[in-house]
Amino acid sequence: MPNYWLMKSEPDEASIDDLAAAPHQTLPWTGVRNYQARNFMRDEMRPGDGVLFYHSSCAQPGVAGLAHIAGRVTADETQFDAASPYHDAKSTRAAPRWLQIDVQLVRKTRLLSLAEMREAPELADMRVLQRGNRLSITPVTPQQWAAVLRRLDGEAA
């Protein structure tokens, strides 16, 4: 059984349309600089896992599309790039500190806004909605995943 995730991206950096326009509609998920989020990638993500692609730090935060994990974790290349804002001088190729993983678009959806997510009783326990949450990658339960799909496809669509 696949796992499910919610992955935050700032649309200024990588939006759902950027993902749709990418070769094979796939982008490497780089720039994760939080150990909890990294460990999710390292220990729990598998190819085929479902992803809610979430727009954060923008005018209309919310789930903007569905994606899936399309490969296995590798070293995040941006950590070795001195010109990148994600550069990490303490990381080495022999022992990379940060990881990336390929994410492939499944389909763009209507925007399921953060406000609507907060109003949905069946989503009340979603990790991303908990007070003070700042993780860019959070787990989603199968029940929450199904509830999001119902809202995207059902009468509220």
Added chain:
DNA sequence: GCCAACGTTGGC
């Protein structure tokens, strides 16, 4: 721009 909440850093 504000600010609450959190993670990281670094002195001790």
Added chain:
DNA sequence: GCCAACGTTGGC
């Protein structure tokens, strides 16, 4: 190991 200071996240 403690914890204050600092930087970042991210909604509003």
